[in-house]
Amino acid sequence: MAVAAQKSVASLMRKTLDRQAAVARVKFRFKERQVENIIVNYVKDKSFGPYGELVKVLQDYPLTDENFKILIEDCLSCVVLLGRDMKQFVDILCNVQWASRSQQLVELYIRFLLSLLTAHTYHCPLVLTNLVKKFRVEGENWDEHPPSETVAVWSNIHTIIAQIVAIMPMTSDLLMQTVIEQFPYYKAGCYCNRAYIHNLIWMSKYIPSLREHIVTAIVSRMVEMDSNIVDRAKNKNQSELIFEMETDEQDELSVTLDYCMLEMLRWLEEERDPALVTICNVFERVVLPTHGINAPTGSSATCGWWRRAGGGGGCGGGHPAHGRGAPGGLLARCVRVPNSRLVQHLRAMAEWCHGYITATQESTSSDNTKVHGAFHAICHAVSRAFAGVTRAHQVAYCQAILDRNARHQLHAHAAPDHLEHWFPSGKTIWPLCIEYKDWGKDGEDNQYSGMKRKLEPEEDDFLSAASPQQKLANSLSNFRQ
Numbered sequence: 439m440a441v442a443a444q445k446s447v448a449s450l451m452r453k454t455l456d457r458q459a460a461v462a463r464v465k466f467r468f469k470e471r472q473v474e475n476i477i478v479n480y481v482k483d484k485s486f487g488p489y490g491e492l493v494k495v496l497q498d499y500p501l502t503d504e505n506f507k508i509l510i511e512d513c514l515s516c517v518v519l520l521g522r523d524m525k526q527f528v529d530i531l532c533n534v535q536w537a538s539r540s541q542q543l544v545e546l547y548i549r550f551l552l553s554l555l556t557a558h559t560y561h562c563p564l565v566l567t568n569l570v571k572k573f574r575v576e577g578e579n580w581d582e583h584p585p586s587e588t589v590a591v592w593s594n595i596h597t598i599i600a601q602i603v604a605i606m607p608m609t610s611d612l613l614m615q616t617v618i619e620q621f622p623y624y625k626a627g628c629y630c631n632r633a634y635i636h637n638l639i640w641m642s643k644y645i646p647s648l649r650e651h652i653v654t655a656i657v658s659r660m661v662e663m664d665s666n667i668v669d670r671a672k673n674k675n676q677s678e679l680i681f682e683m684e685t686d687e688q689d690e691l692s693v694t695l696d697y698c699m700l701e702m703l704r705w706l707e708e709e710r711d712p713a714l715v716t717i718c719n720v721f722e723r724v725v726l727p728t729h730g731i732n733a734p735t736g737s738s739a740t741c742g743w744w745r746r747a748g749g750g751g752g753c754g755g756g757h758p759a760h761g762r763g764a765p766g767g768l769l770a771r772c773v774r775v776p777n778s779r780l781v782q783h784l785r786a787m788a789e790w791c792h793g794y795i796t797a798t799q800e801s802t803s804s805d806n807t808k809v810h811g812a813f814h815a816i817c818h819a820v821s822r823a824f825a826g827v828t829r830a831h832q833v834a835y836c837q838a839i840l841d842r843n844a845r846h847q848l849h850a851h852a853a854p855d856h857l858e859h860w861f862p863s864g865k866t867i868w869p870l871c872i873e874y875k876d877w878g879k880d881g882e883d884n885q886y887s888g889m890k891r892k893l894e895p896e897e898d899d900f901l902s903a904a905s906p907q908q909k910l911a912n913s914l915s916n917f918r919q
Contacts, residue, residue: 466495468505473512477527481519496530506534506543514550517557528554528561532568537594538587544594551598552605562609563616566602569595570613570620573637579629579697584636592637600644614651617641621655624663628694631659635698639705653720656702661725663695700863707866784820 473492480489501509513520513531520528536547555562572595577588584592603610617638622630635656642649706713 466499466505467502468508468512470508471512471515473509474516477513477516477519477524481524493527493530496534501534503539503543506536506539507546509534510543510546510550514546514553517550517553520554520561521558522560525561525564529564529568532565537572537591544597548598548601552601555602555606559606562602562606562612566599566609566613566616567620569599570616573634574620574622574626574630575633576627577629577633579632584633592640596637596640596644599641603645610645610648613645614648614655617652618655621659624659624666624691624694628690628697631694632697632701635659635701639701650716650719653716654724656698657717657720657724660695660698660702663691663698667691667695696863700866703863703866787820 476485476488476492479485496509509531531550536544539547551565555565573592583589599613603613620634622634624631638652638656642652702717706717
């Protein structure tokens, strides 16, 4: 009861203050050239009294359209006086409400801001910071598209940013630095992060020179979110006691990451090939080298990653081994990988493995998994066929290891229906995926067992005159059919 009474009193006081502010706003009115005279007297004669009152008014009271028009017109008339010493006043002008006003007033504000930056380029960091900050907002999450009123406000902000970069191209680097610095903290909430990413994608469309840098910043932040989710899940598994608040926080972070992924997926859907090239470059540079994430892959065009992940055909180099398994999962689960391409990549993987074995035997005898991570990962991408062939030729018996690993990884295969219900991005991702099935179950007549029979030779086949290396190549050549 006491808490409810306190909330009621606080609500009443808030309404009273809002009403008083509204009355003050109606009574308050600038006269023409009043602001200009105050600025001139302050700069030339150091008349602080009227200037201090002007600053307080602009900080404390919202402006009517009429007062806003007089303020900006007067500032435009004396823009040459708004030098370094007027940084506080410029900051106030950047924070007045302008983006939601009429088109005529928005255009007036844009003209003022461009004149200000042309006359005083050292205000660029301040202005760009204030513009980018407006994308870090609080609000209600949206389903398909943001509300039209919100989009209109964002559009006005993007118009200014685009014109600043067009007039002063050198500001693009500063803009990119500002974008990274102002990126919301990953705990800031779903709407704040999603809105920011939505607007960064928007920005990448009219400043193509920054596209890859912007996508890199977005993916880097999403990787950070994913890593934190994984770390918290590990901590939860290690401890039986976990506060409910921490669980809710983890769920909120998962939802935030998923909606950010949804924004990226829609961008890929809209932009198609140009966006795919960009995201492939960023994926290779940012996601593959990152340890401890659950990164998905999304298009058959990315199958070529395995070559670079393996070091381009040489020994060593490339990315850490944990990232090299992605192409195998992509080949196995993506519905858009045609059989011809599947055969092509499996053949290339087999040839690469042969070359790697030869090169490694000549250079080193190390059996360190970290050193040969690419080889292990690429062998894993055709692992069951690999196990069948190596067993048939008495090269190695690794089926038991595969079965043990499969038991450890079963928990990772969640039902698609559950994920689609929990994660909105599932509606986009799961139609592109083949449902997971364990092709290695004993006694099951399925695609894998048929392929296995096709690959397995006769019992005495390994006694023939051909060398084991030739037999391995002949067996793997069945993929060509």
